[in-house]
Amino acid sequence: MEVQAGTAAPDFSLGAHNSDQKVSLSSFKGRPVVVAFMPFAFTGG
């Protein structure tokens, strides 16, 4: 089921291109976050 506005954002902790540490959504609490998903890299943005 798709996440809808008004619900808690599912947390995640993932490897990043620019860090050896995993980046988790919950570490940014206190600031707004834009989370964007894309299909594969090199496929038009």
Place this chain on the structure above:
Amino acid sequence: MNCEILQLSADPVPSLKGWADFLGGVPFPLLSDFWPHGAVGKAYGIFNDERGMDKRAAYVIDAKGIVRYAKVYPQGTIPTSEELLAELKKL
């Protein structure tokens, strides 16, 4: 604007590094939803099982971790930053 941007895809980290280099650097984290494959995309309900990749989607999440704006884009559409900025300004 005081917000964080996180870009996710089902690519492994080395692909994301290569892509960032190709683009001349990316100022926000590109995150790898590669393994378990697409697990975060599945948690958000936007994983494309048929093609094995995340769909294009954008979320504005407020300081408390609540989704304030959610949009899934048809294949081939690129989100514009204006609509996301407009949502951020409402917070």
